[in-house]
Amino acid sequence: MDIVLMMYTRNNPSCAEPLFGQNNSLNVNFNTSKKTVWIIHGYRPMGSTPKWLQNFLKVLLNHEDLNVIVVDWNRGATTFIYNRAVKNIRKVAATLGTYIQILLNHGATLDNFHFIGMSLGAHVSGFVGKIFQGQLGRITGLDPAGPKFSGQPCDLRLDYTDAKFVDVIHSDINGLGINEPLGHIDFYANGGKKQPGCPKSIFSGIAFIKCSHQRAVYLFMASLETTCNFISFPCPSYKDFHAGSCVDCDDFKEKSCPRLGYQAELWKDVLKERKEKRFLRTTVFLDTTGTKPFCSYYFVLSITVLDNNMKNGCITFKLLNQLGMVEEPRVYEHWFGIFSELKLAMFPM
Structure with a gap:
């Protein structure tokens, strides 16, 4: 698969360095005691680098002193045959499992790992989590891919059992994203459907296809870049949310309503408790504006x-x-x- 792990820290915020050296020696800039964020891109039919990647790195490192690892699996994701890319994600996960084991041998801990996967990358993250029996600290799924994954059992896609905390942002459930709730908490921005500010005509080109799908990425970044709290309301459906039936957060009294994005982890304990008691996933809804910062x-x-x-x-x-x-x-x-x-x-x- 020719997978490349590109490491960034505050010591090298704009120029990637290899994670490992000769004989699997660890890069001196990698700090095993700090949180490590893994960013995994999705399907890339044209082989181009995601436009959002550099800014994503910037806002993460500005927010917190982290190890950031960008997983470049472009060779496996670049194909006009989508099914081929889908088949490759298990190979990517298996390779990442090997690299992670090396990191663990150097003193890193699974609890400090936060995987952020976009589209197919969300399911890659899930398969990595399955390798380590759900002991990863956190997985964030940014509009996990729907085609070939919708309606599949939990062992064939991202699931809340793949990490100690799994949060998912849905932004294109009628298109490239998945409709089903997958995590401990699932955020449905604007109902998870067509996003405000995105092109409404197919004549807008590729933006018409991918704008809503990628909105999940930009919402997550906005949660780091702005002081806005993307407050979300637990509700059975978007219709009930718009009817005004879900404006309280009684089950979250101590911390108020959950917030989309990086802060979602603050609700980890109460969400896991809800899951254990009710055997239900938590679906939450919010509306945003159509332009940055979407607040x-x-x-x-x-x-x-x-x-x-x-x-x-x-x-x-x-x-x-x-x-x-x-x-x-x-x-x-x-x-x-x-x-x-x-x-x-x-x-x-």
């Missing part, structure tokens, strides 16, 4: 009508941002007879 705020406005004879009415409201400009909300209305509740109003940041 929105939610407000609950409850209005009780006291006059039983009132049949019709009109309510308007506005919110001023920090610049004194009026922000136009998207309002999700939920009517209960004479009680009217504007359950969720979303404002761009």
Whole structure:
């Protein structure tokens, strides 16, 4: 497969160094006591380097002093025959398993490993986790690939049992991504379907196909680049979320509602406890804007009508941002007879 492991640290943030030297000696810049983030790309039919990769490295190293390893399996991912790339991911995982064992021999620990996989890379991460019997510290699946994986049993795709904590961001469930919940927590941004700000016409070219799929990557990066908290609401469905039926987070009282992205790990303990008690995965929903940093705020406005004879009415409201400009909300209305509740109003940041 000609897999290359490119290592970055704060000592070499812009120029990759090999992870291993001669006789499997470990690069001096790799610190076995620090967290190690593994970034694994997905299907690359044209063989090009992902445009988001360099900025991803930058924001990770700016946020935390880490070892970052980029797994370059381009030779196995570059093919016009998608099924061939799918078959190659098990070979990639097996090779990574060998490299990881060498790292463990040098004193690294599985608990310090955080795998971040995009599309097919998410399933590669899952297969690596299976090799080590779910003892990896964390796996983040960024819109895990759907074709050839939808409807498959857990041993043939990414699953919550593949690491001590698995979080998944869904952004293209009707296209290149997978619909099923796979992790301890699954974030469905804008319902996990067509993302705002993405081209709506096939005449937009390749962006029409991959924009929503890659949005999961940019949302994860935004969670590191901005002060925005991508607050998400546990809910049975996106329809219920829009109906205003899921605006509380009673099961998460101590930490409030879960947040998409790097911070999701803060909810690891309560999510694992929920999973053990209820044998259910946690699905959460959020809406975003269509442009970077994709950030929105939610407000609950409850209005009780006291006059039983009132049949019709009109309510308007506005919110001023920090610049004194009026922000136009998207309002999700939920009517209960004479009680009217504007359950969720979303404002761009």
